[in-house]
Amino acid sequence: MKKNSFWWQWLLYLWVAPITALCLPLALLAKLTGGGYNLHTGVLEIWGGWVGNRLNRGIPFLGSVNAITLGHIVAGISPEHLRNSRIHERVHVAQFERWGFLFPLVYLLAGIKARQRGGSLYWDNPYEIEAYTKAAEAKDNHYT
Numbered sequence: 001m002k003k004n005s006f007w008w009q010w011l012l013y014l015w016v017a018p019i020t021a022l023c024l025p026l027a028l029l030a031k032l033t034g035g036g037y038n039l040h041t042g043v044l045e046i047w048g049g050w051v052g053n054r055l056n057r058g059i060p061f062l063g064s065v066n067a068i069t070l071g072h073i074v075a076g077i078s079p080e081h082l083r084n085s086r087i088h089e090r091v092h093v094a095q096f097e098r099w100g101f102l103f104p105l106v107y108l109l110a111g112i113k114a115r116q117r118g119g120s121l122y123w124d125n126p127y128e129i130e131a132y133t134k135a136a137e138a139k140d141n142h143y144t
Contacts, residue, residue, distance in 0.1 A: 009042070012097040013072060015097065015100040015101070016071040016072055016096045016097060016100055016101065016103075017071070017101075018071075018101040019070055019071035019096065019101050019103070019104065020044075020070070020071030020072045020073055021071075022070075022071075023070040023071060023073050023075075024044075024073070026046050026051050026070075026073065026075055027044060027046050027073075029049065029050055029051060030046045030047065030048055030049040030050065030051040030052065030075070031049065032049070033048075033049030033050040033051075034048055034049040035047050035048025035049025035050070035051055035052055036048060036049075036079075040082075040086075041090070042072065043072050043073065043074055043089075043090070043093055044072060044073045044074070045073075045074050045075075045076065045079075045082050046073060046074070046075040046076070047075070047076045047077065047078050047079050047081070047082055048077070048078055048079075051075050052075075052076065052077040052078060052081075055067070055068065055075060055076065055077050056077050061108075061111075061121060061122075062122055066081040066084070066085050067081055067082055067085040067088075067089050068089075069089045069092035069093055069096065071093075071096055071101075072093060072096070074086075074089045074092075074093070076089075085135075087134065087135040087138045087139075088131045088132065088134075088135040089131075091130060091131035091134045091135065092127070092131055095107075095127055095130070095131075106127075107125065107127050110125050110126050110127055111124075111125040114126075
């Protein structure tokens with residue numbers, strides 16, 4: 001991923017801040033219930049505890065997921081799940097930076113359009129296709 005200037009990166013953080021701030025309490029919830037959190041490449045990664053268990057049991061519309069991006073936060077089942085999905089989830093971080101706090105709506109609308117065409121809300125969502133494609137390309141180029 002390309003490196004942004006300091007001020008541009010701060011503008012991107014502000015553009016996504018409403019989503020990030022709304023989800024920030026998940027870090028404390030994870031920590032208090034046996035999980036943890038860490039800052040990695042400008043993104044708060046949260047794992048385990050109640051948060052990890054909930055992701056593993058499933059969330060609305062998506063079912064069970066290894067990790068999910070919420071602004072500049074990535075929540076995962078475990079540190080291993082976060083490490084294994086890091087490239088994929090960083091693509092979603094970049095998508096949040098592109099669309100800002102509107103991204104959840106844009107993502108949902110893209111998924112609904114995919115369903116209307118007979119596809120899957122998740123697998124045929126262009127934002128997921130982009131993330132899976134870039135992660136596969138990085139793996140092929142040994143950037144994991």
